[in-house]
Amino acid sequence: MHRSGNSLLLRLSEYGFYLPILVFFFGPISWLVLASINSDPGSAWQIPEQVTLNNYLQLVTExxxxxxxxxxxxxxxxxxxxxxxxxxxxxxxxxxxxxxxxxxxxxxxxxxxxxxxxxxxxxxxxxxxxxxxxxxxxxxxxxxxxxxxxxxxxxxxxxxxxxxxxxxxxxxxxxxxxxxxxxxxxxxxxxxxxxxxxxxxxxxxxxxxxxxxxxxxxxxxxxxxxxxxxxxxxxxxxxxxxxxxxxxxxxxxxxxxxxxxxxxxxxxxxxxxxxx
Amino acid sequence: MLRINTRSVQILGQQISHRRLSELSLLIFMMPALVLVIAFVIVPAAWAILISFTNQSLIGPNARNFSFIGLENYVRLFNDPGFWNSLGTSFIFVFGSAFLGQFVIGFSLALLLKYAGVLSRGIVGGSVLLAWVIPEIVAVYIWASVLNFQSGSANQILLAFGLEKQRWLIDMPLLSIIIVNIWRGTAFTMLLFSAALEAIPDTLYDAASVDGASRWERFRYITLPLIRYTILLDFILITMGTFSVFGMVFAMTGGGPLGRSEIIGVYIYRNAFEYREIGYGSAASVVMLIINLTLALVYLRFTRVEWSAEA
Incomplete structure (x- = not known):
């Protein structure tokens, strides 16, 4: 019992380490990708209300x-x-x-x-x-x-x-x-x-x-x-x-x-x- | 049983003296690569030393008709607080981002991910790698937006925790470029240690566990001794790598505000291409070369090239 409790704690502390790492490393990249498909993009991290590919289309034409x-x-x-x-x-x-x-x-x-x-x-x-x-x-x-x-x-x-x-x-x-x-x-x-x-x-x-x-x-x-x-x-x-x-x-x-x-x-x- | 074919040995023997000549003629294949490396790597290094003793400028009369002015550039350099500032900034940048950041995070990640499941390995390891492989200028653009005062996500997080918004690039430019460089460079250390840890046979740990060694003891007495060269190698490589960073800092802060994030590379660029004093800028380049050469010689101490011709 003691052993499994110990390893559960270890698991949790591992995830406790992973979470900030994930936010730090993946957060900025997720902003980039989300903003690129957002019809109203900005520097804030946000889930697009309206998803669009216009930003990409605009690249080719403009x-x-x-x-x-x-x-x-x-x-x-x-x-x-x-x-x-x-x-x-x-x-x-x-x-x-x-x-x-x-x-x-x-x-x-x-x-x-x-x-x-x-x-x-x-x-x-x-x-x-x-x-x-x-x-x-x-x-x-x-x-x-x-x-x-x-x-x-x-x-x-x-x-x-x-x-x-x-x-x-x-x-x-x-x-x-x-x-x-x-x-x-x-x-x-x-x-x-x-x-x-x-x-x-x-x-x-x-x-x-x-x-x-x-x-x-x-x-x-x-x-x-x-x-x-x-x-x-x-x-x-x-x-x-x-x-x-x-x-x-x-x-x-x-x-x-x-x-x-x-x-x-x-x-x-x-x-x-x-x-x- | 191995049977030696005496006849083929004889033929080989006869051919060896002929071959020695044709062997040497093969060296000609090295020439194109050699010429290019000499022209664009070796000659520039020597050239930098040479013009550091002149008053050559980028444009204007002193561009063609420059003269040797002895140690004047160096005297000026060592009396310029801006130069010492750039050395200090570089030192803090290297110490903060390579040692405190990349090494600590990269090493911990390599240790944790070794025993992690496929999912965490893929997601966590993958994100760290992603930050490393995207082009430098994309990383700059992303972080300029993340650190944006008005609505960047760094301030979004601070606000969410009830903290005050920060003017990252204005009030703490050095910390900002250190954070970005940790983000960008941690993958290198992680990869290096993942490979080193992978190479340690599991049987060593199994045997130690049977003998009752704790997790910490296994790390202290098996892992650490086996990767000590990797630790040294990583220290030297990331120190040199971070010392050489230019584009990220140049594009992110331009060394500012007021030189507070001006690492030595930006100092060189500014003097040569903005103030157009390439003689003076080259004197700073020579100092940078000497520092890097010192580091590189330490690095070579840990390489395994043989000095003999058989290398």
Whole structure:
């Protein structure tokens, strides 16, 4: 009797902890979703008296949404493509070929990965001015890819590390050379790595705010992040319906892609660190 | 039984010397990635150091015809109360949101959710993750509305408990950005510890229970020793991560009012892009780089990269 009473108390105290956590973490998101389908939205949390999809319809007809979406897609797909191609190419020699200073190099990549981008944003801007990359997607994509590469190289290398060298050796015995072995045996086995680094690169570019803020300054190059920022930055003309619907629409791809990448999240977060 | 095929061993042996050359030529595949990282990560870091000794400005005559002015920027920086304010603000921001918030909540959640049912795990864990995965600017917009003075839900809750409404972003901007950053970053710690706890075999706990160990003893003598590296790793990663936060604070408060939520990243941005002094802003960048490098070196102490070529 005593035991079950004790565990009931424990259960209750657990829920007592969950409830504020749930209010804190889910409350704000529920406001966003509820306001986006409310015919009379505001900053207060409220159940819509009248549910409507007009806020979403209004997006398509009345704003630069299509332009922003196109720009965000260009950024994300471009960054994903550049990152995946460069990381795939580099991963094989990083994993298989011994060269002097390799350990230091892998360390340097970790350092580059944890470097705050704010600290180098001034030279990145100056460099972009010199290379005529301001207001170009090429510039933003190259910078975002460079930011994404250190972690991508680590993840890709670990995927190649896990491919047994014996598979390649038997291919060499069957007459493949190093390159054809790489193309026929290794690349196909790297596809999970390609998927993970691609997803991470897409998500990073899709959600990024700092690089567009610095590089994509002209309204025609705004991705959704900049469009949204400018829209709610305009004081006094806060259109809750428009902004909440846009926010939901902008978040959906991120949420869906994270669901796909879920099993690799921790691997990506701790690349290069102590094995847990 | 393992039988060694001597003939294939011979062939492999003959191929090895040829292969060594072709192996090295494979290094060329690393070049494109290397060039990009050097151009946009390494060169900017070196460049920041270089221009921190100049009076270069963003526009105007000093944009092209700048000159080296020695340590002047640094002297000015260390005499600027605004700079020390931004360092202090950053410190409180990191301590409050990473240690007191993300670590405590994330760790507790990972512990609780390990034994929770599918439903609580999905709903509670899912909500925490959701806050992490949505784009940064959406998080800012949501919280700007939640903390809205007139009718935001934070004040709705205060009113419901009979408390007074607060002007969150005006009277307590630093607390506000700390709360938002806890909201956004707790998932990282939760995920890290969930994975670490998952890796501990149940048999250890079972054996301890048989020996009569209490819940607390099992935690103290099994869980804690096994995850101590994860704790260190998490501390370092969230410290660096929080120290690097920029967009959320910039878009939420812009560092204001009166610099009361101005973390170092916002200080750098303001001096470089609003006051257009990129030489001076770069001096602040270099300080930020040094702080982060120090943290990163501690981080590398806990990595398991081998220094040998076989790494």
């Amino acid at each position: 704003s630069d949404l299509l332009l922003w979406m196109g720009n965000s897609t260009t950024l994300a797909v471009g960054t994903m493509t550049v990152t995946v191609i460069l990381a795939t190419l580099a991963a094989y020699p990083l994993s298989r070929v011994p060269f002097p200073g390799k350990g230091v190099f892998m360390y340097a990549l970790l350092l580059a990965r944890v470097m705050p981008i704010t600290a180098v944003i001034i030279p990145i801007f100056s460099l972009s001015v010199q290379l005529n990359l301001v207001n170009t997607f090429t510039g933003a994509i190259l910078i975002l890819s460079a930011m994404q590469l250190p972690i991508s190289l680590w993840i890709m290398k670990s995927f190649v590390d896990s491919i047994p060298i014996e598979l390649e050796e038997s291919a060499w015995l069957d007459g493949c050379n190093r390159l054809t072995g790489l193309i026929r045996i290794v690349f196909p086995l790297m596809s999970p790595g390609v998927a993970v680094t691609g997803l991470f690169a897409f998500l990073a570019a899709w959600g990024d705010f700092l690089i567009p803020l610095i590089i994509l300054r002209s309204p025609t190059t705004f991705p959704i992040a900049m469009g949204l920022y400018r829209a709610f930055g305009d004081q006094g003309s806060v259109d809750f319906g428009f902004l909440t619907a846009l926010s939901v629409l902008y978040s959906v791809p991120s949420i869906l892609l994270y669901l796909f990448a879920r099993q690799y999240l921790v691997k990506g977060m701790t690349a290069g660190s102590v094995k847990m």
